[in-house]
Amino acid sequence: MDKRLKEILQRKQEIRAALTGGGEINLEELKTELAGLEAEVSVIEERKKIAAQLNVDAIEGNEVELPGTRNTQVEPEKMERDALLAAPEYRSAYMRRLMEKPLTEVEQRMISSAVGSGGAVIPTQTLNKIVEKLKQVGVIFPLVSVMEIPSNLSIPFEKVTADVSWVDEVTAATADDDSVDELSLAGHKLLKLIEISAQLENMSIDAFENFIVTQLANKVKMAVDAGIISGNGVKKSTGILNEATPITTAATTGWTYKDITTLIAAVKSGYRQGAVFVMSSNTLYNQVAQIMDKNDKPIFIPNVVDGFEGKLLGRPVVAYDSMADDTIIFGNFAYYFFNWVLPFIIEKSKEAGFTSGSTVYRALGLADGKPVFIDEAFAVQELKTTI
Numbered sequence: 001m002d003k004r005l006k007e008i009l010q011r012k013q014e015i016r017a018a019l020t021g022g023g024e025i026n027l028e029e030l031k032t033e034l035a036g037l038e039a040e041v042s043v044i045e046e047r048k049k050i051a052a053q054l055n056v057d058a059i060e061g062n063e064v065e066l067p068g069t070r071n072t073q074v075e076p077e078k079m080e081r082d083a084l085l086a087a088p089e090y091r092s093a094y095m096r097r098l099m100e101k102p103l104t105e106v107e108q109r110m111i112s113s114a115v116g117s118g119g120a121v122i123p124t125q126t127l128n129k130i131v132e133k134l135k136q137v138g139v140i141f142p143l144v145s146v147m148e149i150p151s152n153l154s155i156p157f158e159k160v161t162a163d164v165s166w167v168d169e170v171t172a173a174t175a176d177d178d179s180v181d182e183l184s185l186a187g188h189k190l191l192k193l194i195e196i197s198a199q200l201e202n203m204s205i206d207a208f209e210n211f212i213v214t215q216l217a218n219k220v221k222m223a224v225d226a227g228i229i230s231g232n233g234v235k236k237s238t239g240i241l242n243e244a245t246p247i248t249t250a251a252t253t254g255w256t257y258k259d260i261t262t263l264i265a266a267v268k269s270g271y272r273q274g275a276v277f278v279m280s281s282n283t284l285y286n287q288v289a290q291i292m293d294k295n296d297k298p299i300f301i302p303n304v305v306d307g308f309e310g311k312l313l314g315r316p317v318v319a320y321d322s323m324a325d326d327t328i329i330f331g332n333f334a335y336y337f338f339n340w341v342l343p344f345i346i347e348k349s350k351e352a353g354f355t356s357g358s359t360v361y362r363a364l365g366l367a368d369g370k371p372v373f374i375d376e377a378f379a380v381q382e383l384k385t386t387i
Contacts, residue, residue: 266379331378
């Protein structure tokens with residue numbers, strides 16, 4: 001039997017044991033890995049069939065590649081940077097280099113071309129997986145507007161605008177004193193170390209990529225969410241709590257029905273469609289969920305779906321436990337812009353894990369985020385004393 005087929009069969013047996021074992025597993029990761037293994041088997045079988053038709057021995061190699069990962073006709077030197085980073089050959093080269101596996105001539109040219117045009121950053125497909133994973137595991141990040149513009153960014157927006165007015169047919173229109181402001185996004189470092197044992201380094205490219213994506217997203221989510229909510233803009237994102245002027249309630253021990261309606265009214269009507277509440281679980285379930293309307297019915301209806309805990313007076317509620325228990329945000333998070341200035345660059349070091357026999361991977365990215373229309377699209381409410 002082909003050496004790789006034996007490895008695949010052994011891995012399938014390990015996955016079967018994990019599924020029937022009873023311990024904690026990640027079904028999505030296993031499904032993705034199984035799909036990759038099946039694809040490899042198909043390629044191996046197809047190669048054997050072609051070799052048999054040619055009456056020659058099967059082609060040998062160190063590792064079977066998935067369809068489309070190698071193409072000797074590719075000319076990296078002539079490719080635009082975006083196309084190069086999105087190419088399957090670049091993804092294969094990037095991952096192989098991290099795993100210290102030999103590169104083909106095309107893969108080596110892919111890496112060299114990427115470095116020559118601004119650095120060998122993470123492949124587009126892998127970055128998309130990280131962003132998608134962040135949206136799955138993050139609490140606040142899935143709510144905001146995300147961009148991937150590789151430079152410091154200024155977004156113009158109208159700060160003060162005059163209403164459109166009706167005029168007589170013979171009356172000349174006059175220019176209004178509308179003003180335009182800019183949202184400036186820089187690049188702040190996001191840094192994470194991921195340690196991998198020697199045994200895990202023998203995994204396939206797809207499995208290795210999935211491992212990196214999962215580990216990175218799980219660790220980065222906390223920093224990204226915290227920056228969006230409470231970042232001070234110094235070496236991190238600018239948070240909503242840092243920008244908005246809080247509404248201090250009259251209550252000293254808990255929120256009332258009137259407090260909640262006051263908070264809703266503080267967001268302009270044009271932004272309320274799509275707005276959500278964000279508060280800690282303690283605030284939600286020990287305070288707000290206890291509030292009744294005039295008919296003695298709770299104003300919060302629990303219904304956990306799509307990351308929301310339920311609805312408060314018809315508006316979705318997000319539980320974010322890194323928020324203080326004396327604070328509630330109500331706002332349209334589509335008006336918070338988060339930009340990946342530089343997608344993650346992943347580098348490895350065996351020296352860092354020398355004593356444990358492992359390899360440490362360092363993921364470094366640049367990003368920034370800020371809200372716009374802070375006084376119209378967002379409102380913050382605080383109690384005078386903490387619950």
